[in-house]
Structure formats: structure tokens, C-alpha cells
Amino acid sequence: MTGNALIHALVVGLAVGALGRLVLPGRPAAPVWLTLAVGVGAALLGTISARVAGLDVAGPSLLRLGVQAGFAGAAVVLAVATAGRAPRTAEGATTRWRTATDPTAPTDQEGKHP
Numbered sequence: 001m002t003g004n005a006l007i008h009a010l011v012v013g014l015a016v017g018a019l020g021r022l023v024l025p026g027r028p029a030a031p032v033w034l035t036l037a038v039g040v041g042a043a044l045l046g047t048i049s050a051r052v053a054g055l056d057v058a059g060p061s062l063l064r065l066g067v068q069a070g071f072a073g074a075a076v077v078l079a080v081a082t083a084g085r086a087p088r089t090a091e092g093a094t095t096r097w098r099t100a101t102d103p104t105a106p107t108d109q110e111g112k113h114p
Contacts, residue, residue, distance in 0.1 A: 005058065009047045012068040013040030020076035030083035038079040039072040046071030 017039025021032060046068035055064055 004060075005047050005051075005064075006044075008060075008065070009043040009068055010040055012046075012065065013043030013072050015039075016043065016069055016072035017076055020073060020080065024077065024080050030080045034079060034083065035076050038075045042072040042075035043068040 014036055017036035018032075020039065021030075021035045047064065049071070050064045050067045055061065055067070
């Protein structure tokens with residue numbers, strides 16, 4: 001990989017990581033550094049994939065840019081969509097739905113169900 005291709009991948013990755021952070025709706029749980037790092041890594045992977053596919057990565061190319069941006073965009077969307085989602089445990093899932101008639105439901109100091 002040439003120096004130009006590496007610099008282009010870094011720029012594309014940082015740009016897509018920052019834009020992905022702004023474009024995706026809601027309050028993402030992924031930190032900014034994570035989206036930028038994932039964008040850069042995926043853009044580098046896009047450059048390597050383009051080179052393996054036989055695309056000339058030495059000169060500027062819109063096709064290479066599209067491959068880099070596509071890889072980076074998909075990776076940033078996956079990173080932001082899956083960040084902060086802890087798997088639910090069986091206990092955590094049932095705790096919210098206990099009723100007062102449930103003998104395992106918590107009680108107050110007097111033994112009454114709230």
C-alpha cells in the first residue's frame with residue numbers, strides 16, 4: 001500500500017466515522033473515538049480489498065473511494081447500533097414484571113408487597 005492510499009484511507013475513515021456519528025438517530029452509546037477508529041480501520045480494509053480485487057490504489061480513484069466509504073460506513077453503523085447493548089439476563093428480564101401476588105416479589109420492612 002502506498003503512502004497516498006494510506007492517507008486517503010485515514011481521511012475517508014475519519015470523515016465517515018464523524019459523519020456516521022452525526023447522521024445516526026438517537027443518542028448513541030458508542031464513544032466518538034470508537035466510531036472514528038472503526039471508520040479508519042474499515043477504510044483501510046476497504047483499500048486492501050480493492051487492491052486484492054485488482055483495483056489500482058496508487059492513484060486517486062472514485063471506485064476506491066466508494067469501496068473505502070462503503071466499508072467504513074457499514075462498520076460505523078454496526079458499531080453504533082450494537083454499542084451499549086448488554087445481553088439481558090433471565091433475572092433482569094423478570095424482575096420488572098413481578099406482581100404483588102408473586103411470592104418472590106420484594107417486600108417492604110413490614111412484609112407487604114409495594
